[in-house]
Amino acid sequence: MSRISFIHDHRHENVRPVLEAINAYVDGVMEPLLCKELEEHLKGCDPCQIVIDTLKMTITLFKENVEHTIPLDVHARLHRMLKEEWNK
């Protein structure tokens, strides 16, 4: 089976290369020829399109909603400890 033909075979046995291809597509690191082939396939395959859209949105939601804050007391204890170490 060629690397391209598996896309047309995705409803059958071999799920791994399809998922790896979808992952590469989501990351934008798919080879151009394979990418074109996948995009052709997506025109007629709702399930694949849905998996790609929801996979992309999953990543986006985590990126956009993960907090990057530190409690003030944790920050204060860390800096106090480091200052003491520095001054030793």
Place this chain on the structure above:
Amino acid sequence: MSNDEILVKKAQNGDYGAFEALVERYEAQIYNLSHRMLRHHEDAEDVLQKTFLSVFTHLREFRGESRFSTWLFRIATNHALMKLRKDRGLNLESLDGPVNIGEGDRPREIVDWSHDVTTTVERRELRGMLDEAISGLPEIYRIVFLLRDVEGFSTEDVAQILQASIPAIKSRLLRARLQLREALSGRLKETIPR
């Protein structure tokens, strides 16, 4: 020279202000990463303190062969993973080698919630769903996802941070993303307007 490199050089030459600036730049990221790995505030603070204590102790040995952030996150993940191994019996050998992506990874929930989610779900509720989903991931998948997709490191950087092969990172990232997608789909399909 990047800002980090300038601050590292100054800190290596005894400038405490530069060291403090480096800590302030990364402390929230390290604390939150640790908290998402350990799911316990005191454990996260412990990892945070150990990480910057290690940075302080070994800063003079840092030669800039990798970026400072990669080196820092390697130290932090080492402390977090060691804690998980010691306190909760995590098997660190399971970070080696790629995982077998197979039938169990096949997407089951085929429902398109991607267009409506930000308008139909309140931010607080959404954050709760995301926390629940990521807490359900095994630690070795969670750390790869957090480093790659949340902190934004490249696959190569994540491999360097976790001292694992690139195929190992790629396969874990794929499984992590698929499991998170599945978990969110299970919850979010209920929110789609009928």
